[in-house]
Amino acid sequence: MVKPLLSIQNLSVEYASKRGQVKAVTDVSLVLDEGSTLGIVGESGSGKSTLGFAILNLIPLPGRIVAGRITFDHTDILKQNEDDMRRIRGGQISIIFQDPLTSLNPLLKIRDHFTELLRIHSPSTSKEDAISKAGQLLDNLAISPERLSDYPHQFSGGMRQRVMIGLALALNPRLVIADEPTTALDVIVEAQILELMKRLKDEYGLTVILITHNIGIVAEMADRIAVMYAGQIVEMGPTNDIFADPLHPYTKGLLESAPNILHPERSMRPIPGSPPDLITLPSGCKFHPRCSRVFEPCRIREPLPVECNRRLVACHLYD
Amino acid sequence: MVLLLLTLVFVILRVIPGDPVLLHFEKNVSSEAMNAMRHELGTDKPLLNQYVDYLWGLLHGDMGKSMIDYSPVSQQVMSAFPATLELAIYSTIFAVVLGVLLGVRAACRFNSAQDHGIRAFGTITYALPVFFLGMALQLILGVGLHLFPTGGRTAIGMEPVGCTIGSFHIATGLYTVDSLLEGNLLKFATALRYLVMPTVSLGLVICGTFIRMTRTNMLETLRLDFVTAGRARGLPNRLITYTYALKNAFLPVLTMIGLQFAALLAGAVLTETTFSWPGLGRYLAGRIGFRDYTAIQGAVIFFGLLVALASLVVDLLYAYLDPRVRL
Amino acid sequence: MSRKLRFESLATGGASAWMVVIGGVTILTVVMMTVLSHYISPFNPTAINVGPILQPPNSRFPLGTNHLGEDMLSRVLCGGSVMLQVAILSVVICSITGVSIGLMSAYVGGFVGKISSLVMDSIYAFPGLVLAIAIAAMLGPGVINMALAIAVVYVPSYFRVVRSQVLTVKELTYVEAARALGAKSRRIITRYILPNLLPSVVVVVTLNFADAILMAAGLTFLGLGVPVSIADWGWDLTYGRQLMFVGAWWVGGFPGFMIVVTVWGFTILGEGLSELLNPRLREMV
Numbered sequence: 001m002v003k004p005l006l007s008i009q010n011l012s013v014e015y016a017s018k019r020g021q022v023k024a025v026t027d028v029s030l031v032l033d034e035g036s037t038l039g040i041v042g043e044s045g046s047g048k049s050t051l052g053f054a055i056l057n058l059i060p061l062p063g064r065i066v067a068g069r070i071t072f073d074h075t076d077i078l079k080q081n082e083d084d085m086r087r088i089r090g091g092q093i094s095i096i097f098q099d100p101l102t103s104l105n106p107l108l109k110i111r112d113h114f115t116e117l118l119r120i121h122s123p124s125t126s127k128e129d130a131i132s133k134a135g136q137l138l139d140n141l142a143i144s145p146e147r148l149s150d151y152p153h154q155f156s157g158g159m160r161q162r163v164m165i166g167l168a169l170a171l172n173p174r175l176v177i178a179d180e181p182t183t184a185l186d187v188i189v190e191a192q193i194l195e196l197m198k199r200l201k202d203e204y205g206l207t208v209i210l211i212t213h214n215i216g217i218v219a220e221m222a223d224r225i226a227v228m229y230a231g232q233i234v235e236m237g238p239t240n241d242i243f244a245d246p247l248h249p250y251t252k253g254l255l256e257s258a259p260n261i262l263h264p265e266r267s268m269r270p271i272p273g274s275p276p277d278l279i280t281l282p283s284g285c286k287f288h289p290r291c292s293r294v295f296e297p298c299r300i301r302e303p304l305p306v307e308c309n310r311r312l313v314a315c316h317l318y319d
Numbered sequence: 320m321v322l323l324l325l326t327l328v329f330v331i332l333r334v335i336p337g338d339p340v341l342l343h344f345e346k347n348v349s350s351e352a353m354n355a356m357r358h359e360l361g362t363d364k365p366l367l368n369q370y371v372d373y374l375w376g377l378l379h380g381d382m383g384k385s386m387i388d389y390s391p392v393s394q395q396v397m398s399a400f401p402a403t404l405e406l407a408i409y410s411t412i413f414a415v416v417l418g419v420l421l422g423v424r425a426a427c428r429f430n431s432a433q434d435h436g437i438r439a440f441g442t443i444t445y446a447l448p449v450f451f452l453g454m455a456l457q458l459i460l461g462v463g464l465h466l467f468p469t470g471g472r473t474a475i476g477m478e479p480v481g482c483t484i485g486s487f488h489i490a491t492g493l494y495t496v497d498s499l500l501e502g503n504l505l506k507f508a509t510a511l512r513y514l515v516m517p518t519v520s521l522g523l524v525i526c527g528t529f530i531r532m533t534r535t536n537m538l539e540t541l542r543l544d545f546v547t548a549g550r551a552r553g554l555p556n557r558l559i560t561y562t563y564a565l566k567n568a569f570l571p572v573l574t575m576i577g578l579q580f581a582a583l584l585a586g587a588v589l590t591e592t593t594f595s596w597p598g599l600g601r602y603l604a605g606r607i608g609f610r611d612y613t614a615i616q617g618a619v620i621f622f623g624l625l626v627a628l629a630s631l632v633v634d635l636l637y638a639y640l641d642p643r644v645r646l
Numbered sequence: 647m648s649r650k651l652r653f654e655s656l657a658t659g660g661a662s663a664w665m666v667v668i669g670g671v672t673i674l675t676v677v678m679m680t681v682l683s684h685y686i687s688p689f690n691p692t693a694i695n696v697g698p699i700l701q702p703p704n705s706r707f708p709l710g711t712n713h714l715g716e717d718m719l720s721r722v723l724c725g726g727s728v729m730l731q732v733a734i735l736s737v738v739i740c741s742i743t744g745v746s747i748g749l750m751s752a753y754v755g756g757f758v759g760k761i762s763s764l765v766m767d768s769i770y771a772f773p774g775l776v777l778a779i780a781i782a783a784m785l786g787p788g789v790i791n792m793a794l795a796i797a798v799v800y801v802p803s804y805f806r807v808v809r810s811q812v813l814t815v816k817e818l819t820y821v822e823a824a825r826a827l828g829a830k831s832r833r834i835i836t837r838y839i840l841p842n843l844l845p846s847v848v849v850v851v852t853l854n855f856a857d858a859i860l861m862a863a864g865l866t867f868l869g870l871g872v873p874v875s876i877a878d879w880g881w882d883l884t885y886g887r888q889l890m891f892v893g894a895w896w897v898g899g900f901p902g903f904m905i906v907v908t909v910w911g912f913t914i915l916g917e918g919l920s921e922l923l924n925p926r927l928r929e930m931v
Contacts, residue, residue, distance in 0.1 A: 058551055060542075082556075089553035097551075102544040107566050117552050167552060442917065446856065446910035448863045451883060451902040458890050469891075585775035589864055593887070603776070604868050607783055615783055622776045630771070 005207050006032040006055070006175060011068030013050050013059055020279040024050040024063065026231040029305075034174070037201065037208040039222030039239070041215055041254065045275050047231035048211045049098075052177045055209075056089050072175070091121050094168040098180040100160035104152040110138075110163055111148035114170060121171055137166045141196065158189035162196065169200060177209045182217065194220060215258055219243060227251045230276050230286040237311020247313045249291045285316065293317060392617035396599065400621070401492025402472060403587055403598030406517055408493075410583060411576060413522035418529025419572060423565060425530065426537030437530060445527035449586045453520040453593035460516060467516050470595035474513075479506045521590045525583055532575050536568035543567075570637060577633030581626045662921035669852075669915025676908045680726040687720035691877035700894050710896040712882070713889060722900050725879040726908065728789065728872055733858040735793035736800070741851055743797070744804025745843070751805070752812035763809070770802035774857075775864050782870040789872055796861050800854050807846045815839050845923035852916035856909045863905055879905050 013025040025047040032038055040048045053059055055070060057077055070077040072093065080088065097103035104113060114134035119125050125133075135145035141162040152160060161181065168176055178197070182190040194217060201208055210221055218225055219239060226236040227250065235248040246252045253271035273290035276282055282289055288298040297303075297316045305312040306319060418441075425437040444452075461469035468474075472494060479497035491497055495514070498506035540546065541564050549563050588600035595601065603618040679686075689696045695715035703710045709718035751762040769777070778795040785791035816839075865871055866880030879901035886898020 056551060058547065060547065086553040086555060089551055091553055095548070095551040097544060097548050099544060103548040105545045105549065105563055105567075108562075116554065116558070120554055120558070164548075442913050443906070443910055446860075446906050446913055448860055448867075448883070448902065448905055448909075450864070450867050450887075451898075451906065454883075454887055454890060454898060454902070458895055462891060581771060581773040583773075585773040585864075588773075588775055588779070589867060592868065603779065607779065607869060610783075612783075615780060619776055619780045622773050626771055626773060 003034075004031045005034040005073055006030075006209075007069075007071040008051075008055070009069040009071075011051070011054060011070065012066045013047070013054055013063060014066050015063040017062070017279070022063075022278045023281060024231055024278060025054065028068070028228075028231070028233055030226055030233065030236065032175075032207060032209065034207050035205055036224060037210060037222045039210045039212065039218035039225045040228060041212060041218050041225055042228035043213060043275055045230075045278065046228040048213075048228050049179050050231075051228070052095065052179050052209060052211050055175075055177060056093055056095065057085055058089075058095075087121070090117060090168075090173070091171045092173050093175045093177065094171070094173045096161075096164050096168045096176065096178040096181045099184045100157065100164045101152065101184070103164060104160060106152055109149050109151055110134075110155070113163070113167060114148075117167060117170055133170070134166075137170055138163070140200075141166050156189075157185050158192060161185060161189075161193055165193075165196065165200070169204065169206075172204065173206075175207045175209070177211065179211045180213070181210075183212070183214075190217075197221065215254060227254065230281060231278065232286060232314065233305070233312075234287065234315065235311060235313045236305075237309075241310055245309065247308060247311070247318060248287075248315050249293050249317075250287050253290075253292075285314075392614050395602065395614065396617050396621050399597060399599045399602040401598075402596060403584075403591065403600060405493040405495065406514070406521065406587055406591070406596060406598060407580075407583055409495075409514055409518040410521040410525065410587075411580075413518050414526040414579075414583075415529055415572070415576060417522065418526040419533045419565075419569070421526070422530045422533025423537055423560065425534045426541065427560060429538060434534075438534070441527035441530040444523045447524060449520060449524045449589045450593045452523060453517070453590055456516045456520050457593070468513055469516070472513055472597055473506070473510045479503060479510070517590050517594045517596055520593070521583070521586050524586055525579055528575060528579055528582075529572060532572055533568065536571055537564055540564045540568040570640060573637055573640070574633060577630045580629040584622055584625060662918045665914045665918025666922065667918075669911050669913070669918055672907060672911030673915060676726060676904070676911065677730065679723055680730055683720075683724040683727070687717075687723045689717040689720045691716060691720040691724045692875065693717075700889070700892075700897075702894070703896055709900050710894070712897045713885075713894075716877075718882075718896060718900060721877040721882060722879070722904055724877040725882060725901055726904065728876055728878045729859050729862050729880060729905070729908075732789055732793045732796065732862045732872075733855050735790065736796040736858050737851060737854050739793060740797040740800045740854060741804055741847065744801040745808050745847060747801070748805040748808030749812060749839075752809040752816065759809075762805070766802040766805045769798070770806065772799075774799045775861060778861055778865060779868065779870065782865055787870065787873060792862060792865060792871065795865070795870075796858050799861070800857065803850055803854065804847065807850050808843055811843050811846055812839055815842050845919075849916055849920045849923065852912050852919060856912035856916065859905065859909050859912070 008028060008030050011025055011028045012023070015022040015024055028047075028051060030038070040051065042048045050059065050063070054065055055072075055077065057065070057070075057080070059065060065078060068078075072088070075088070077085075077088075104110075108116075111131060111134055114137065115127060115130040118130040118133060119127075131148070134148060138145055138148065143159055143162055143166075147155070147159075152163075155163065161184075165181075181197070182193050185193060197208075198221065200206065208221075210218060212218060222239050224237060225239050225242050226233045227242075227248065228234070229250050235242065235246070235251045242251060243255065246255055250271070253269070256269045257271060259268055271290055276286060276289070284300045285291070285294075285298045285303050288294045291298065295316070297319075301316070303314045303316045303319065305314045308318045421437045421440070425434045428434050457469045460466045479494055479501050491500075494510035495507060498504075498510055546559060546563050549559050554563075584600070587598065588604055590596065591598045591600035592604045599618055599621065603615060603622075606614040606618065683691075693716065696717055697707050697711045697715055699711060699713055699715045701707055701711040703718075707717050707719065709722055711717055712721070747762060747766075751759045778799050781795035781798055782792060785794060862871070863880045863883065866878065867884050871880055871884075872878065882901040883898050883905065886894075886901065889897045890899075
């Protein structure tokens, strides 16, 4: 039995705002095995990006982690001091950000992005070694090493994202969190980047958390999916199972609201209503105001995750 | 733009009601004497001719003659200028360094006691009349503690003369630079000693804006994605603060130096008077008492030109420093 | 670095409100003090030899006496009147002129707009005090002249604020809609535009006051102020300078302190108002 690489237990994250506490993530638990790819799917505001940032303890003020435990390979993340966290960030766990234009330092050459990263994490590295390693990385990403002396704004969107991926993989991390890695790219570039990610995943044996609102990507890339709604995981399990037979009404709604290439004649059915206000959440099951199969207990009690058909579902229909 | 400035000065000094010649002579003087002076200055000509003469003269570096001793104003202005330049340079450096450091501190400790304290400091220094602060410094540090001299630019006999290479004599007029060129460390130290108080008093009053601007820019920059991305790569805080955030936030500060330059010059007038610093400001202030209107005009014009020059330099510097602008 | 938690989102909003309050109270105190000075000052501020000359602060003369034997407390209490008068006068002239020219320039646009912009920009770029010196020197001494000199320097500040606001509002759809509905030309449009201007102009006014007082003090220091017969902080500060070298720091010190307090009051008020009225800055919790 493989020991999980990452284990999150009852994590809750809140942001302070003028109107009250925004409950971005509420009581989320999940387990990730080494080498697997987990896709976290949800609408904007579902808390998926916050979850990703929480893993590296990077929640910016005014947010903070109010409860829970994150264990990465025997290390309790939330108990680490800043210095140890810095070693983990980039070295053991890294993040690929959504918008590569705003995520790269506009005043630094691409080469310097790499050399500074490599030399911070192993100070004994010489400048020449760092530059050659950077060149190798870019080569592997299909970027000509001559472009090392360029600035971020001189690259195209797809190339920038490849630089971001390169930076995320430079130190051979064990876990990579990809936060909407292709949202800022056009479809063709998106396909290229996804191909690249798949190749690198196999090449380096990476464990990946892929955060996205696009179920299509997740279908392609992930072994398992966690569906998030209003800061909670409503369904989690193997990708194929969930796609074949979605249990939670929200998951069903998500799948139905996407265009179906095999059956284009089937009209898309969007989920009625809109995501809840994260400050004043609905009582009971957070999805009940929009659920087509709502009944008595939904308004009153919060459904707890139960095992059903090889996955976890949080819905009273399956209690 | 420069033309507009010059015209503006002309308008103020000639067009505004108030005959400079009349005002110059307080006591009753014979009308022949007045007319003689008018003729000398050209104020008896029609306004348009005066304007043309004025511009033409300036093009040749001629600012007219002083009403007191008829010596060329441009000469007087140029000899007073280096002292002001030296004060301006050191004050700016002081104000920017202090302002930026404090601004960064305040931003990194957002909403803390330090943040509020620094902001309060910024507002108070701004509220201080420059000469009041100067006087306070003179009193405490100069008279009270005898740490620094209270006036003048350097001790008698300590004026540096620059250096001579072959037949070229190099002297910038900046005492600190010239004494180094001369290789005389004692003169250098003395000049610095005399510079301290005027620099601090002028610099403190100006630094408030830099504190506020740096703080605001840093707060905005620290929220940007690439800062979080840098942190996510495990880059240490000091690197993030300075290389990532500050460098990006710094460019507007540079523009602000250009904008503040005018305020700096204005402050210099008062500071130079307080510390008997023989610069352009003290020259202007002095000439008021003598009602030497040509001199006043010349000094004011020169100030205007300095400001125009400063903004040009800042524009060029900005283009050089921001890679996005260059392309 | 420990992560301090700042959960009171009110803190930013609250701090601005405090600034307005503190600034406002400070200014009111100064103004009341000056207005009531005749009644509360122990001695006539210009009565010489009410006490021995150059006495340091003591029980009889809490702020000491100056070289003419005048009581410094009385002089400090009454000394604000000239500066405040000059400031009020210049702010009034300045704001009305600046706002009107700004409105006209932005609304009429075209050549007039560009020329006025250029002129205002060049005045704005000029070192303020130097310009004021030039004007004051030409006009001569006196409260009105000083106010005028200062006013000219600050007109561009109003001009720019008003002009940029009007230009923005002019393009807003609801103004266009009003025009399309046949709104009676300028009158009704001004009813849309002016209310938008008010917050920014108020902020400029407070900062204008602060600068005006500083500039008045500066002009006085350089000898371009009002004649000596009235008690004035600026004057006391000026000749207090010489007296300071013989040890009598109180002659210049207290009036100087009052100037600082007044200017600071206006500055804090202005900054607080600016933060309150500018919602973008407030959202930075």
